[in-house]
Amino acid sequence: MAKLNLSFGKLKAMATIVLCGGGQPTYSTLQVTEKEDPDAIPQHIIEEIHQHKSLIYWSLFFLEASVMWAYFSCLSAQDYYRASFPSVHFDFLTTPLLTWPLTVGHLLQMWFGLDKSIGNRRLRVVAGYTLFSGCSIAIVAQDYLNLSEIHGATMVLTCFGMVGVAHSFVEPAYYAMGALFPDESFTNAIQIGNVSAGVFNIIASTVIRMLVGGVELNDGKRSVQVAFYIFIGLLLMICVAAFIIYCRLESLPCVKYLLDRADADHVKHGDPPLRALWAKFFRVGKFLVYPMIAQFMLFFCSLALFPGIGCSSSAHVLLPTSAAMAWFCSPGIVGAFNFGDFFGRIVCTKQVYAFFSLRSCVILSFIRWIWLPLLLTGMASSSSMYVFSQLPMLGLWWQVFLNLVLGFTGGLLSTLTMGMAPRLVAQEDREAASALMVMCLFLGMSGAYHEAVDVKEKDGHLEHNGEIPQHILEQIDQNKNLIYWSLFFLEGSVMWAFYSCLSAQDYYADAFPHVKFAFLTTPILTWPLSIGHIIQMWFGLDRSLGNMKRVIVGYSLFAACCVFILVQGQLGLEEYTGATLVLLCFGLVGAAHSLTEPAYYNVAALFPDEKFTNAIQVGNVVAGVINVVAATLIHLAVGGVHDTDRGHSIKLSFYIFMSLLLIVCIGAVIVYYRLEKIPCVRYLLDRAAADHIKHGQVSLPTLWSKFFRVGKVIIVPMIAQFMLFFCTLTLFPGIGIASAYQRLGGTSAAPWLASPGIIAPFNFGDLFGRLASTKKAINYFSMKFCAITSFLRWIWLPLLLMGSPNSSLYVFGDSPSAAYAYTIVLYVLLGISGGLFSTITMGLAPRLVPQEDREAAAALMVMALFLGLSSGSTFGWGIGNNGWFGL
Numbered sequence: 001m002a003k004l005n006l007s008f009g010k011l012k013a014m015a016t017i018v019l020c021g022g023g024q025p026t027y028s029t030l031q032v033t034e035k036e037d038p039d040a041i042p043q044h045i046i047e048e049i050h051q052h053k054s055l056i057y058w059s060l061f062f063l064e065a066s067v068m069w070a071y072f073s074c075l076s077a078q079d080y081y082r083a084s085f086p087s088v089h090f091d092f093l094t095t096p097l098l099t100w101p102l103t104v105g106h107l108l109q110m111w112f113g114l115d116k117s118i119g120n121r122r123l124r125v126v127a128g129y130t131l132f133s134g135c136s137i138a139i140v141a142q143d144y145l146n147l148s149e150i151h152g153a154t155m156v157l158t159c160f161g162m163v164g165v166a167h168s169f170v171e172p173a174y175y176a177m178g179a180l181f182p183d184e185s186f187t188n189a190i191q192i193g194n195v196s197a198g199v200f201n202i203i204a205s206t207v208i209r210m211l212v213g214g215v216e217l218n219d220g221k222r223s224v225q226v227a228f229y230i231f232i233g234l235l236l237m238i239c240v241a242a243f244i245i246y247c248r249l250e251s252l253p254c255v256k257y258l259l260d261r262a263d264a265d266h267v268k269h270g271d272p273p274l275r276a277l278w279a280k281f282f283r284v285g286k287f288l289v290y291p292m293i294a295q296f297m298l299f300f301c302s303l304a305l306f307p308g309i310g311c312s313s314s315a316h317v318l319l320p321t322s323a324a325m326a327w328f329c330s331p332g333i334v335g336a337f338n339f340g341d342f343f344g345r346i347v348c349t350k351q352v353y354a355f356f357s358l359r360s361c362v363i364l365s366f367i368r369w370i371w372l373p374l375l376l377t378g379m380a381s382s383s384s385m386y387v388f389s390q391l392p393m394l395g396l397w398w399q400v401f402l403n404l405v406l407g408f409t410g411g412l413l414s415t416l417t418m419g420m421a422p423r424l425v426a427q428e429d430r431e432a433a434s435a436l437m438v439m440c441l442f443l444g445m446s447g448a449y450h451e452a453v454d455v456k457e458k459d460g461h462l463e464h465n466g467e468i469p470q471h472i473l474e475q476i477d478q479n480k481n482l483i484y485w486s487l488f489f490l491e492g493s494v495m496w497a498f499y500s501c502l503s504a505q506d507y508y509a510d511a512f513p514h515v516k517f518a519f520l521t522t523p524i525l526t527w528p529l530s531i532g533h534i535i536q537m538w539f540g541l542d543r544s545l546g547n548m549k550r551v552i553v554g555y556s557l558f559a560a561c562c563v564f565i566l567v568q569g570q571l572g573l574e575e576y577t578g579a580t581l582v583l584l585c586f587g588l589v590g591a592a593h594s595l596t597e598p599a600y601y602n603v604a605a606l607f608p609d610e611k612f613t614n615a616i617q618v619g620n621v622v623a624g625v626i627n628v629v630a631a632t633l634i635h636l637a638v639g640g641v642h643d644t645d646r647g648h649s650i651k652l653s654f655y656i657f658m659s660l661l662l663i664v665c666i667g668a669v670i671v672y673y674r675l676e677k678i679p680c681v682r683y684l685l686d687r688a689a690a691d692h693i694k695h696g697q698v699s700l701p702t703l704w705s706k707f708f709r710v711g712k713v714i715i716v717p718m719i720a721q722f723m724l725f726f727c728t729l730t731l732f733p734g735i736g737i738a739s740a741y742q743r744l745g746g747t748s749a750a751p752w753l754a755s756p757g758i759i760a761p762f763n764f765g766d767l768f769g770r771l772a773s774t775k776k777a778i779n780y781f782s783m784k785f786c787a788i789t790s791f792l793r794w795i796w797l798p799l800l801l802m803g804s805p806n807s808s809l810y811v812f813g814d815s816p817s818a819a820y821a822y823t824i825v826l827y828v829l830l831g832i833s834g835g836l837f838s839t840i841t842m843g844l845a846p847r848l849v850p851q852e853d854r855e856a857a858a859a860l861m862v863m864a865l866f867l868g869l870s871s872g873s874t875f876g877w878g879i880g881n882n883g884w885f886g887l
Contacts, residue, residue, distance in 0.1 A: 041182055041258075048254035049181060057189045059249040060178055064193035065200070066242035067171045070132045072201035073235050074098055074160050080228040084143070085153040087572050095303055096567060097160040098167075105168030107439060121177075121259070124169045125246050129239040131166035135159040136232045143225065150572070175418075179433060180258040191415040192345045199342045202335040205231050282673070284425055284432045290358040291421035295414060296440040296666070297365035302410045304659060306337050309375045310399045316380035317392045328396065336400045337407035344411025353416060361413045371406050372656075373637070375399065385637075414441070468608055468684075468851070475680035476607065484615045486675040487604055491619035492626075493668035494597045497558045499627035500661050501525055501586050502733070502759065506635075506751050507654040511569065512579040516880055522729055522873035524586040525593070530866035532594025537859045538704065547603070547685070550595040551672050555665040557592035561585040562661045569651060598862045603675075605846040605858035606684040613846070613858075617839040618770045624763035631657050632756045639751075650751065688855060710849055710856045716783045717845040718864040721838060723790035725868025728834045730876045731796055733758050736823050738880055738887045739804035743816030753820075761824045765831025772832075773839035783844065786837045796830050806886035838865070 049056070074094060081090035142155045178187040208227045249255055285292065310333035318324050376385040378398040388395030421437050476483070501521060508517035568581045604612040634657050639649025675681055711718065736758040744753055801807040803819040803826070812819035842865070846857040880887050 045254050045257050046182065048252075052252055052254060053185075056181075056186060056249065056252065056255065059245050060174060060186055060189040061193035061196070062245055063174050063242055063249070064171065064190040065197035066238050067128075067167060067174070068194050068197035069201055069238050070136075070163055070235060071098060071167060072197055073136070073232060074163055080225065081153075081156070083225070085149050085156075087149060088153040088570075090153075094160065096563065097157050098164045099303065100563060101161045101164030102167045103164075103439075105165050109168065109172070121173050122246070122250065124173055125243060128166040128170035129243055131162055131169075133236055133239050135162045135166070136235045140229055140232055175437070176262075177255075177259070180262060187419045188345075188348060188415060191348075191411075191418055192342075194345075196342060199335075199339055204234065206335070280429070280432055281436060284429045285436055287424045288421050288433055288436055290362050291417035291424075292436060292440045294358065294361040294365045294417045295421075295437055297362070298368070298410050298414045298417075299441055300663075301365065301368045301371070302337075302406060305371055305375060306333070306403060306406060309379065310337075310403050313375075313379045313399045314396060317396060332396075332400055333403050336404040340404040340407025340409075341411035342407075344408040344413075345415045347412060348415040348419065352412070353420065356413075356416050358417065358420060361417050364409070364413055368406070368409055371402060375402055376638070378402070472680050472683050473608065475678075475683075479678050479680060480611075483607075483612060483675065483678065483681065486671050487600060487612055487615040488619035488622070489671055490600050490668055490675070491597065491616040492623035493664045493671075494554075494593060494600070495620050495623035496627055496664050497562075497589055497661055498525060498593060499624045499763075500562070500658060501589055504631065504654050504657065504755070506754055507650050508579075508582070509754070510650050512575050512582075514575060515579040516877075517579075520583065520877060521586065522734075523870065523877045524583050525590045526729070526866065526869040526873050528587045528590035529593045530863075530870040532591045533598055533859075533863060533866050536594065536598070537863060538707070547599045548673070548676065550599050551669060554592040554596035555669055557588055557595075559662050559665045561588045561592070562658050566655055566658055569655070594866070598859065601842075601858045601862050602688075602855050603681070603685070605854040606688060606851075609847070611843075613843045614770070614773060614839060617773070617835075617842060618767075620770075622767060625760070625767050628756045628760045628763055630660065632752075632760070635751070706853070706856055707860060710853050711860055713848050714845045714857055714860060716787050717841040717848075718860060720783070720787040720790045720841045721845075721861055721864040722868040722871075723787070724793070724834050724838045724841075725865055726872040726875070727790065727793045727796070728830065729869050729872030730879070731800060731830065732762050732827060732876075734876045734880050735800050735804065735885075735887060736827055739800070739807075739823060740820050742805045744820060757820075757824070758827060762827040762831040765828035766835035767831075769832040769835025769837075770839045772836055773843065777836065778840055778844065781837070781840055783841065786841050789833070789837055793830070793833055796826060799826055801885050804886060808886065 081088070081094075136159075139156055139159050142152050145152075147155065174190055175187070178190050181187075205227075208230050211227075250259065311329035314324075314328045318328060373385065377387045378395040380386055380388075380392060380395065386395070388398065418437055418441070421433055425433050502525070508515070508521070565582055565585050568578050571578075573581065600616055601613070604616050607613075631653070635649065635653040638653040638656070676685065733754065737754045740753040740758060741750070744750065749757075798809060800823060801809040802811050803823040804810055805812075805816060805819065810819070812822070842861055845861050846854040849857050879885065
């Protein structure tokens with residue numbers, strides 16, 4: 001083994017990293033020792049910390065436990081929610097409504113520097129515990145307001161959201177405080193306090209319920225209600241005690257020194273500009289990639305699987321009114337997980353820290369997803385995977401055991417990563433490291449840099465003679481694979497959001513049977529996309545926003561809409577209300593789409609040849625192929641081929657499917673950030689930005705005249721691009737889906753008719769068409785030929801109607817299956833022709849104009865694409881809504 005000495009900034013900390021046999025570094029024996037320098041913690045402070053070690057440790061333990069007591073008080077009372085609100089699925093709703101306000105609150109404070117500027121730490125603590133207390137009183141009070149079930153549940157869920165907001169004030173302050181100490185034992189105190197709260201909370205809840213109602217819960221709902229009131233009353237006392245303990249902790253001289261030292265840097269420099277703040281987070285984040293990924297994935301997996309799946313597994317085994325049913329979720333499932341989590345955290349000794357590397361923690365955090373199929377083997381409602389049909393009670397014990405082990409692995413690995421991460425950076429960066437780790441924790445529980453516009457006037461590297469320097473061309477050639485696949489993935493991630501909405505037609509048909517989602521989905525997605533792009537383009541807003549901001553805002557909207565679509569399914573909304581909420585989310589997805597996809601086309605247009613634009617084109621359709629394959633496999637895994645509980649399996653597979661979008665969004669932001677860092681890409685972006693800076697804020701008439709000037713040159717590919725997508729979105733997917741359901745909707749094949757049945761053939765055809773766009777194809781087809789072909793594709797309309805049973809052109813008689821197969825073949829060919837000619841026109845159009853006009857050309861081509869999408873989907877909706885052609 002070889003040893004390397006690494007220097008971390010001003011601190012000059014000495015880290016020993018052991019190289020394993022394969023030459024890969026492991027942090028398993030990492031030790032940071034601080035030298036005597038002006039930035040080191042003075043020796044007398046270290047001695048004082050050691051002197052008060054127990055007091056500090058147990059104070060942080062209790063403070064974190066008090067925050068989590070509020071969280072678990074909401075989570076543990078599932079029997080009360082089930083008794084008070086029987087029609088509302090609190091077992092799945094509680095966690096997201098607690099964690100998303102917590103996550104959003106922390107992100108806003110962290111990324112905009114509000115954690116330092118909004119009052120001092122004590123004010124944050126007071127505000128947090130005041131909100132905890134107010135929400136607990138409001139939850140109890142709603143019982144006496146004689147509210148309807150839905151209104152009462154809404155009030156309780158709103159209080160959960162406020163508890164999450166309060167949580168975002170308090171818990172990050174404790175983690176930041178723990179990170180200031182020179183070793184990880186105080187961060188471990190917070191970790192153990194976190195899970196101990198869950199253990200003590202579930203024990204207290206169980207004991208109170210037994211004292212009030214006995215094991216059989218005599219007097220049913222009344223005993224549950226009284227036990228809940230007593231339980232919530234404990235929260236009020238804990239809030240008061242926590243504030244007192246925090247004041248005493250803050251008054252310790254050594255603690256006050258560390259807090260004052262952290263504040264002094266802030267006072268010295270004032271509120272840093274957001275640019276500098278984000279740059280610091282990214283700089284620190286580079287050291288924490290492994291622990292951040294592990295922390296996110298650990299909590300993402302845990303909260304995806306717990307407590308909803310375990311709690312719902314008893315529904316088909318135990319009687320709803322039985323005592324066993326009342327005890328199974330809490331303390332059964334919740335208690336098992338919390339005890340496992342507790343034991344996982346307390347075994348994190350020095351020896352355990354030395355044994356596990358951060359890389360192994362990352363790998364194990366992904367391997368834990370094996371719990372999903374294991375849990376499904378114990379769910380009676382999961383008929384395709386259920387293995388305890390002869391011994392259903394054993395299946396429930398299996399669920400308890402799995403949640404115990406899930407908690408143990410999560411507690412162990414999250415404590416390791418949270419403890420080691422801040423010690424990988426210098427003392428002055430530990431608050432930032434703590435904030436990043438808490439961000440990943442919160443994102444797992446519930447997914448900077450700005451565009452360079454500060455271009456120096458005398459930059460010898462930015463040439464404006466229209467030619468790209470030779471050394472930049474060489475760099476592009478060296479990094480062509482990285483650039484190609486980055487753009488491929490980025491476009492794929494945007495289209496993943498689009499196709500995630502489009503591919504779930506079986507879920508919409510089941511959840512909203514009276515709403516024509518087959519025709520509505522695409523226009524609702526595409527019109528906000530088109531309007532958003534046109535507004536940004538024609539009013540010059542794309543430049544003022546900057547690419548990085550567009551990417552961050554876009555993917556944040558994707559993630560938020562995904563969560564809202566999932567949540568509405570658990571709110572018990574009336575059909576048209578739920579459908580309206582889903583369609584509104586589709587509109588926001590379209591608006592987010594208008595922020596991200598044009599940015600990628602603009603980047604690709606700056607390169608000297610079309611292959612990088614082709615990467616976007618191929619990524620576009622590959623996303624559709626992989627998306628529909630993933631949706632199909634998940635549906636098969638959950639419900640099997642012969643689905644006996646269709647409604648449940650469709651809903652569960654939809655939830656799993658949509659959850660993938662959150663992971664894709666995070667990955668895309670990381671990939672784009674790394675893409676912009678490549679020197680040749682940075683050069684092209686800086687060159688385009690320099691031209692913008694040079695001419696200042698361009699007047700709208702000047703901007704519009706440029707678009708018209710460039711548009712005259714690329715008018716033929718613009719017309720072809722518009723017509724290709726106008727025709728495609730008129731005919732796909734509405735006509736095919738409507739035709740298939742006319743005769744086959746009542747058969748066992750119904751869940752598969754739309755997706756993958758209709759959607760997959762088109763996507764595969766589109767993929768083959770785009771892959772066929774080689775140099776030979778581009779040289780073979782002229783722009784005029786592409787434009788003519790885009791109009792000739794309308795022949796598909798009568799051809800498709802020949803396979804529609806209610807159409808006067810129908811030719812398949814009593815063979816609806818043959819008509820369906822015929823429709824599939826037509827969609828494959830429609831996809832091939834559309835993919836081929838749209839890729840050729842999009843790739844060649846920007847190359848018809850000089851380098852300085854290529855961004856404008858790309859914007860015009862994307863506008864034509866989006867208008868084709870929107871107009872075609874609207875025409876298709878009109879066909880379906882008015883019943884034209886017998887549809």
